[in-house]
Amino acid sequence: MSSSKFxxxxxxxxxxxxxxxxxxxxxxxxxDFFGSTTPPSQNIFRYVTGDEPxxxxxxxxxxxxxxxxxxxxxxxxxxxxxxxxxPEPALAERWHINNxxxxxxxxxxxxxxxxxxxxIDAYDFVYSIRRALAKKTASPNAxxxxxxxxxxxxxxxxxxxxxxxxxxxxxxxEFDESLPPEPLSGSPIDREKSEYPADPKDSSPDPxxxxxxxxxxxxxxxxxxxxxxxxxxxxxxxxxxxxMDGKEFVPVKAxxxxxxxxxxxxxxxxxVQPAPFFxxxxxxxxxxxxxxxxxxxxxxxxxxxxxxxxxxxxxxxEWVPYDRLVLVRDPMYWDAATVRLDELRFYPILxxxxxxxxxxxxxxDAVFNHAVPNGWLHIMREKKDYMGQAEAAVDYLIMNTxxxxxNNVKVRKAFNLSIDKDGYAxxxxxxxxxxxxxxxxxxxxxxxxxxxxxxPAEARKLLGEAGYPVIENSDGSFSCPSFPVDQVEFxxxxxxxxxxxxxxxxxxxxxxxxxxxxxxxMEWKTFLEQRAKLEYKGFARGAWGADYMxxxxxxxxxxxxxxxxxxxxxxxxxxxxxxxxxxLDHEKRYDxxxxxxAYLLDNQPIIPLDTPSVNWLKKPxxxxxxxxxxxxxxxxxxxxxxxxxxxxYGPPNMAAE
Amino acid sequence: MLRFIVRRLLVTVPTILVVISITWVLIKLAPGNFxxxxxxxxxxxxxxxxxxxxxxxxxxxxxxxxxxxxxxHLDFGTSLRYEGQSVNSIIKRSLPVSATVGVLAxxxxxxxxxxxxxxxxxxxxxxxxxxxxxxxxxxxxxxxFVLAPILVLIFSLTLYWLPPSRWGGFPxxxxxxxxxxxxxxxxxxxxxxxxxxxxxxxxxxxxRTARAKGLSERDVVIRHALRGGLMPVISYTGPALAFLLTxxxxxxxxxxLPGLGNYFIQASLNRDEPxxxxxxxxxxxxxxxxxxxxxxxxxxxxxxVRYQ
Numbered sequence: 001m002s003s004s005k006f007x008x009x010x011x012x013x014x015x016x017x018x019x020x021x022x023x024x025x026x027x028x029x030x031x032d033f034f035g036s037t038t039p040p041s042q043n044i045f046r047y048v049t050g051d052e053p054x055x056x057x058x059x060x061x062x063x064x065x066x067x068x069x070x071x072x073x074x075x076x077x078x079x080x081x082x083x084x085x086x087p088e089p090a091l092a093e094r095w096h097i098n099n100x101x102x103x104x105x106x107x108x109x110x111x112x113x114x115x116x117x118x119x120i121d122a123y124d125f126v127y128s129i130r131r132a133l134a135k136k137t138a139s140p141n142a143x144x145x146x147x148x149x150x151x152x153x154x155x156x157x158x159x160x161x162x163x164x165x166x167x168x169x170x171x172x173x174e175f176d177e178s179l180p181p182e183p184l185s186g187s188p189i190d191r192e193k194s195e196y197p198a199d200p201k202d203s204s205p206d207p208x209x210x211x212x213x214x215x216x217x218x219x220x221x222x223x224x225x226x227x228x229x230x231x232x233x234x235x236x237x238x239x240x241x242x243x244m245d246g247k248e249f250v251p252v253k254a255x256x257x258x259x260x261x262x263x264x265x266x267x268x269x270x271x272v273q274p275a276p277f278f279x280x281x282x283x284x285x286x287x288x289x290x291x292x293x294x295x296x297x298x299x300x301x302x303x304x305x306x307x308x309x310x311x312x313x314x315x316x317x318e319w320v321p322y323d324r325l326v327l328v329r330d331p332m333y334w335d336a337a338t339v340r341l342d343e344l345r346f347y348p349i350l351x352x353x354x355x356x357x358x359x360x361x362x363x364x365d366a367v368f369n370h371a372v373p374n375g376w377l378h379i380m381r382e383k384k385d386y387m388g389q390a391e392a393a394v395d396y397l398i399m400n401t402x403x404x405x406x407n408n409v410k411v412r413k414a415f416n417l418s419i420d421k422d423g424y425a426x427x428x429x430x431x432x433x434x435x436x437x438x439x440x441x442x443x444x445x446x447x448x449x450x451x452x453x454x455x456p457a458e459a460r461k462l463l464g465e466a467g468y469p470v471i472e473n474s475d476g477s478f479s480c481p482s483f484p485v486d487q488v489e490f491x492x493x494x495x496x497x498x499x500x501x502x503x504x505x506x507x508x509x510x511x512x513x514x515x516x517x518x519x520x521x522m523e524w525k526t527f528l529e530q531r532a533k534l535e536y537k538g539f540a541r542g543a544w545g546a547d548y549m550x551x552x553x554x555x556x557x558x559x560x561x562x563x564x565x566x567x568x569x570x571x572x573x574x575x576x577x578x579x580x581x582x583x584l585d586h587e588k589r590y591d592x593x594x595x596x597x598a599y600l601l602d603n604q605p606i607i608p609l610d611t612p613s614v615n616w617l618k619k620p621x622x623x624x625x626x627x628x629x630x631x632x633x634x635x636x637x638x639x640x641x642x643x644x645x646x647x648x649y650g651p652p653n654m655a656a657e
Numbered sequence: 658m659l660r661f662i663v664r665r666l667l668v669t670v671p672t673i674l675v676v677i678s679i680t681w682v683l684i685k686l687a688p689g690n691f692x693x694x695x696x697x698x699x700x701x702x703x704x705x706x707x708x709x710x711x712x713x714x715x716x717x718x719x720x721x722x723x724x725x726x727x728x729x730h731l732d733f734g735t736s737l738r739y740e741g742q743s744v745n746s747i748i749k750r751s752l753p754v755s756a757t758v759g760v761l762a763x764x765x766x767x768x769x770x771x772x773x774x775x776x777x778x779x780x781x782x783x784x785x786x787x788x789x790x791x792x793x794x795x796x797x798x799x800x801x802f803v804l805a806p807i808l809v810l811i812f813s814l815t816l817y818w819l820p821p822s823r824w825g826g827f828p829x830x831x832x833x834x835x836x837x838x839x840x841x842x843x844x845x846x847x848x849x850x851x852x853x854x855x856x857x858x859x860x861x862x863x864x865r866t867a868r869a870k871g872l873s874e875r876d877v878v879i880r881h882a883l884r885g886g887l888m889p890v891i892s893y894t895g896p897a898l899a900f901l902l903t904x905x906x907x908x909x910x911x912x913x914l915p916g917l918g919n920y921f922i923q924a925s926l927n928r929d930e931p932x933x934x935x936x937x938x939x940x941x942x943x944x945x946x947x948x949x950x951x952x953x954x955x956x957x958x959x960x961x962v963r964y965q
Contacts, residue, residue, distance in 0.1 A: 050850075052739070138702075140692055143699045301738075323824050347913070349913040354822045354912070357809055525687070525688060525926070528689055
């Protein structure tokens with residue numbers, strides 16, 4: 001074969017492949033929807049929830065893919081509303097909350113059934129909580145339940161201190177005056193005055209019990225169970241050490257936890273502090289019910305398909321790891337009449353392009369949040385099956401406030417003010433600019449404070465005041481020769497999207513401050529380690545998603561030290577949050593939280609960037625699935641609509657019904 | 658011959674132990690934990706997890722326990738990431754998937770590669786030779802992460818002929834695209850190796866002798882030339898088969914196959930120590946066995962190796 005012939009053939013091959021790709025592009029951009037809109041022939045919903053679930057045990061899984069599965073398999077006292085995520089009745093049909101949100105009494109429905117037909121009662125809930133908090137369970141979600149009285153002490157196997165002669169326990173407030181006053185749940189029960197607001201629908205008082213009175217005693221002192229740690233603690237506090245004379249240590253047991261089955265269908269929860277957001281938190285997986293008998297019989301094998309017993313709208317049919325998890329409608333479920341799907345199929349798929357391909361050819365009915373790759377957004381956002389509502393999450397940069405030069409708040413502010421967030425948001429397309437730490441407009445009635453907006457002149461002034469004068473060059477650009485650029489860098493985990501963001505920030509700082517911050521990408525777990533241990537210098541990428549629908553889920557990131565990655569921990573800020581949570585009036589509490597947020601922003605341990613949007617697709621025939629702010633879906637409302645007139649031609653109506 | 662095999666097998670055991678030990682050290686050196694995530698866990702919760710999995714023990718105790726479990730019981734332990742799933746069961750479950758795709762790709766590559774390579778050698782400088790070698794060049798140059806999306810684009814998203822991904826068992830239409838993708842590179846290599854090997858052998862004296870004896874061209878090619886010409890192919894395909902069997906990360910990920918390769922990459926990213934060690938050990942054993950098989954095949958095909 002001559003070389004010219006060879007060239008001809010090669011040319012043809014290239015032409016053919018080019019034709020293929022242009023053809024598919026025209027197919028993709030035509031039509032209102034992305035790919036096939038033929039509903040599945042059966043009442044089956046096929047979904048990718050992300051990676052293979054680490055576990056089907058709701059106490060143990062802490063990722064979003066898992067959380068979505070648990071909504072199908074398990075139920076708690078309350079469930080997320082499909083649109084607003086507000087708690088609504090589930091296994092509990094009604095409840096009472098005391099005046100300072102520190103004690104909650106739930107009335108369970110008597111029709112609750114496990115998938116094996118056994119009735120569900122208050123003892124099941126008490127067991128599930130005790131198990132989730134037990135040290136040997138080692139649940140990563142345990143801290144979610146730390147608002148329960150003695151939850152942390154039980155989880156860490158701490159001990160009470162008792163006087164063997166009198167049987168009296170030492171009290172926490174005797175040794176720590178900085179503790180806030182006892183909530184209503186920790187004060188003696190006043191028989192004359194009801195601690196609960198009047199309920200016109202249900203005036204009969206909840207039954208009293210001995211345990212109830214015990215919970216209402218002042219909080220007991222707890223010490224580490226480990227002798228070494230305990231002695232260290234005692235050595236540090238002479239008054240405490242002196243009080244130990246002739247006392248005995250009593251381990252904190254499951255029975256001491258602030259949760260009680262008052263009778264077969266009434267559960268009372270006592271909290272260690274007023275927590276107005278706690279009801280919303282109760283829909284979290286750690287509070288979902290697990291079957292005692294099965295868990296005790298099979299140990300860590302209880303979620304195997306041959307053993308598992310569940311309490312949600314769907315039950316297990318088949319589980320082939322990394323291939324499929326097939327759930328079917330559970331006829332035993334108390335609200336089975338509402339469940340419209342016969343089957344729910346979850347495919348664990350990692351590669352987003354693969355997910356999109358399957359959606360396009362009609363092998364999936366919806367894809368998970370953020371499954372749409374960045375490069376596809378400009379096409380997908382035009383489609384009528386694209387979901388892009390606001391998300392209860394924030395993107396931000398965190399700064400290591402323990403190392404110079406970022407230990408100077410003026411420097412931190414300068415870096416914040418020199419970022420054009422409106423320009424950034426316009427470039428990112430699917431985000432809204434943010435100057436605060438709570439997502440904008442997410443919590444109705446919350447007056448979110450505004451942090452520093454784009455102001456490069458002010459930024460340069462602040463940097464100058466901090467001792468790093470910015471010089472304007474003859475060509476209009478800036479430089480800051482005295483700034484120690486070798487002391488800062490921007491770290492992020494290797495992902496194309498993160499790199500683009502990092503480069504954007506780098507360009508802003510170069511342009512507006514004349515400072516070139518180096519970029520360093522690293523593998524995910526390495527990045528997490530460096531960030532958590534404050535081993536980085538300068539800036540790191542950060543993101544936070546809501547655990548429950550309350551501003552506190554964001555503000556509490558800085559409630560404890562060390563684990564927020566900035567090294568910033570301010571007692572005044574913590575006191576402000578405590579005060580807000582003690583406040584009974586909802587509006588006043590929000591005002592106090594907003595004040596705390598303003599204080600946080602003024603200290604600038606972080607640079608807020610944006611409120612992201614959810615970013616996924618669902619076929620028009622899928623109904624009852626709403627793009628809510630946390631992408632958690634109560635599956636029982638989802639169904640396949642075969643009447644084209646009733647399809648969704650655009651995002652579904654999110655107004656509460 | 659038997660002594661040769663036994664000796665080789667005996668060397669295998671310490672090799673595997675060294676591989677496992679090095680892997681163990683590398684995992685311990687890697688920053689991060691299997692439980693770390695965007696939201697950092699409170700220290701007390703972290704401590705509970707570390708105690709549950711024995712990560713709070715000194716390193717030599719952890720190492721000793723791991724090695725004893727593997728050597729004494731051939732048990733790789735329980736995955737840290739996938740609660741309650743033993744590493745042995747994960748390998749047992751995912752190996753058939755990888756092996757099915759791997760063996761099919763291997764057979765396809767072998768058949769097409771050898772036929773194309775032989776034709777190219779026999780008809781050297783003809784259009785057959787140029788076409789097959791051009792295609793082989795293309796197969797070697799196009800990486801599978803490029804080839805796979807192109808195949809999906811054409812056959813799934815545009816023509817709607819084949820499913821774009823997922824495991825469908827054996828036999829199923831789902832297998833076609835991953836097998837093609839996986840076979841392409843091997844096919845190309847084998848074709849080029851066969852051609853080179855055959856060209857060399859066809860010019861050698863014993864082929865001339867065979868022809869002079871008056872043997873038919875078919876006999877010359879199949880009985881004499883192919884046997885010698887395939888030597889380089891065999892030394893290449895042994896290790897290649899080991900890699901195909903134990904799963905290929907890219908293909909399994911793009912086609913969402915629940916194979917060993919998929920688990921391997923996820924285990925490393927998740928810092929799932931027992932699973933990483935289990936899969937590494939398994940791949941090492943397979944690789945060493947395949948190399949041994951290659952040596953045996955060599956000895957069988959080439960008497961010179963046997964008598965050395």
